[in-house]
């Protein structure tokens with residue numbers, strides 16, 4: 001499984017040989033691809049390969065083109081349907097690629113009838129089962145902000161929040177299917193509710209789900225915009241035990257001028273103070289962050305502000321991206337930083353992030369922590385730190401786990417008992 005990450009969102013592509021829905025892009029895309037996969041099997045359109053595309057970086061598009069060519073090279077009879085942000089932006093280009101037979105727009109990609117058009121109806125008796133560990137639940141789509149580097153808001157439009165009952169139904173469905181943990185996801189989940197009644201913000205949805213689903217014991221949040229973490233959200237982060245102690249923030253840079261040029265709405269001091277407040281009330285929280293390196297005009301000094309922010313704001317689980325100029329964005333017109341300088345800064349930042357993570361992991365040695373097993377040996381702690389077990393685990397079960405040592409930035413240990 002290859003993965004990328006953007007806006008705090010885990011991105012993965014799956015094994016292209018075994019499935020016919022290929023996902024590129026964010027966790028939201030992954031969440032949608034799961035639904036599309038449902039249509040594909042339900043409608044029996046296994047003769048088609050659906051690719052849910054991503055346009056967040058030039059690299060994501062390059063990989064997409066490479067994937068289409070590879071699939072076509074292996075099977076010149078392949079019928080590929082594209083949907084998602086890249087095909088939304090350049091439909092004329094993609095439709096001409098060998099193997100591509102159709103494009104479904106971002107707006108209708110979750111409408112079953114779109115796939116029916118391509119379907120050769122065929123009954124599939126069994127849908128392959130995957131272990132149920134972590135389910136992603138979309139609560140909103142689109143974004144109202146105007147970050148100068150971002151193409152996602154252009155491809156997905158303004159913020160649209162889903163109704164709480166719709167979200168509750170989806171959450172129930174995930175639990176019924178056996179998912180142990182639910183992560184609330186979207187393009188920008190901290191903008192949830194801005195288009196609804198004033199009181200229905202992200203904390204409202206968290207409370208609503210926990211109140212109506214007492215069996216939901218592990219709830220996570222995908223990326224949060226630090227500018228939108230208000231007192232109510234802060235309160236729920238530090239006081240709600242069923243909310244996992246892993247907070248991923250869309251930080252992007254540690255330099256205030258760069259943040260302004262990105263049109264982000266927070267400063268480095270706000271991130272530091274916010275994280276201090278959270279840790280003060282809930283010391284087990286581990287922070288993750290998205291960082292863009294080499295944003296136009298970034299000097300060595302500005303980059304060094306990002307480096308110092310990592311330690312000052314206690315950011316340890318980082319997703320680092322090189323700046324990628326996207327068409328039709330303001331940042332693509334700004335003076336660029338040389339590629340080799342970006343590459344050098346990326347490796348420096350990765351090394352620093354690794355050191356900080358090692359330090360965080362080392363703090364766990366000797367402790368007993370709760371983990372969720374992702375397969376027979378791999379797991380994540382509640383704070384989302386990676387763990388490897390010396391004894392066999394059962395996928396999807398929770399254990400009290402003894403942390404014995406650290407190896408290649410993974411906690412090594414054994415289950416003390418199942419909980």
Ligand code: SF4
Nearest residue numbers: 143145146147150153
């Ligand atoms: S907050 Fe900014 S980066 Fe995130 S989706 Fe909205 S415009 Fe894009």
